[in-house]
Amino acid sequence: MSLNRLAVRNCSLRRLFLVVLAFTFSACLFAQDPKFPAKTGVETPGIQRDITELPPVATFIVKGHPDWLAVTDDAVWVASSNVNHVVRLDATTNQAGTIITVSKPCSGIVADFGSLWIPSCGDHTLVRADIKTGAIQATIQAGPADSEGGIATGAGSVWLVTSKASELDRIDPATNTVIAKITIPPGSFNPIFANDSIWISSNQGNVLVRVNPVTNSVTSSTPIGPMPRFLTVGAGSVWVLNQGDGSISRVDATSGKLIATIPAGIPGFGGEIAFGAGAVWATVFKFPITRIDPAINKVAQQWHGAGGDSIRYGHGTLWLTSYSGEKVVRLAVPANP
Numbered sequence: 001m002s003l004n005r006l007a008v009r010n011c012s013l014r015r016l017f018l019v020v021l022a023f024t025f026s027a028c029l030f031a032q033d034p035k036f037p038a039k040t041g042v043e044t045p046g047i048q049r050d051i052t053e054l055p056p057v058a059t060f061i062v063k064g065h066p067d068w069l070a071v072t073d074d075a076v077w078v079a080s081s082n083v084n085h086v087v088r089l090d091a092t093t094n095q096a097g098t099i100i101t102v103s104k105p106c107s108g109i110v111a112d113f114g115s116l117w118i119p120s121c122g123d124h125t126l127v128r129a130d131i132k133t134g135a136i137q138a139t140i141q142a143g144p145a146d147s148e149g150g151i152a153t154g155a156g157s158v159w160l161v162t163s164k165a166s167e168l169d170r171i172d173p174a175t176n177t178v179i180a181k182i183t184i185p186p187g188s189f190n191p192i193f194a195n196d197s198i199w200i201s202s203n204q205g206n207v208l209v210r211v212n213p214v215t216n217s218v219t220s221s222t223p224i225g226p227m228p229r230f231l232t233v234g235a236g237s238v239w240v241l242n243q244g245d246g247s248i249s250r251v252d253a254t255s256g257k258l259i260a261t262i263p264a265g266i267p268g269f270g271g272e273i274a275f276g277a278g279a280v281w282a283t284v285f286k287f288p289i290t291r292i293d294p295a296i297n298k299v300a301q302q303w304h305g306a307g308g309d310s311i312r313y314g315h316g317t318l319w320l321t322s323y324s325g326e327k328v329v330r331l332a333v334p335a336n337p
Contacts, residue, residue, distance in 0.1 A: 276313020
């Protein structure tokens with residue numbers, strides 16, 4: 001065989017390998033995990049519709065697997081863990097711009113104290129970057145406990161779960177140091193701040209844990225849905241996306257009592273939840289947007305189709321990642337039926 005023919009054959013084999021690899025990844029990504037029920041969405045007539053009915057206001061091409069989102073005064077930032085960067089999406093020009101290099105950014109992003117706070121699953125640290133320029137300001141020895149965890153700010157501090165055992169670290173932005181380590185139930189990973197408390201979903205314990213930042217201790221826990229994960233705050237409540245059955249739990253942010261459990265039919269790994277424009281917005285693969293009306297504690301609209309995995313409301317619009325599509329789309333808020 002000639003060298004030219006050998007080169008062509010090797011090139012073809014490489015292409016075939018890449019195609020098979022991409023197909024295998026896609027199949028694994030979207031296959032139904034046996035531990036979860038099937039994603040059916042809401043079966044109420046007239047609720048479901050196709051995501052193609054929502055034309056984007058803007059589309060941002062973002063390499064890798066765009067996932068975590070953070071809204072700032074003039075932009076939205078998105079992380080792509082597999083290509084080791086966080087990208088700024090300008091809300092005025094609708095152009096992608098500044099790129100921050102972080103080793104496997106994961107477990108959320110939060111914007112506060114003039115900075116972006118980016119957990120790294122590669123270096124097992126917390127990276128602090130300037131919110132305007134993206135310049136690295138500090139690297140803190142506090143790594144995320146779980147790639148599907150989260151990070152929060154409140155009570156003058158940054159909060160990150162750093163141990164599956166579990167340990168909640170409180171970080172002082174004035175000194176970039178851990179100033180408290182709080183013991184929380186095992187398998188608790190996702191914090192959020194509301195009503196002078198830190199709330200953490202326990203994916204293993206099926207509860208919502210409340211921490212008092214004055215005493216740095218757990219004060220209560222509220223039983224919620226199975227395998228609770230991602231959280232948002234709005235309408236006086238903490239809202240939790242339960243991966244086990246695809247429901248959404250609503251907990252009163254004052255009393256800590258469970259107000260409602262809302263069936264949404266979107267179980268499984270991944271996903272995200274956000275509050276804005278008077279509604280709760282959830283996303284998972286196959287059902288990129290589910291809208292919950294807080295006035296009735298029910299799913300008002302649900303869109304099925306391609307895209308999804310992280311969602312935020314900001315600058316008067318919805319921002320939705322396409323984890324496997326290398327893009328972030330900006331959408332006008334759909335009219336409420």
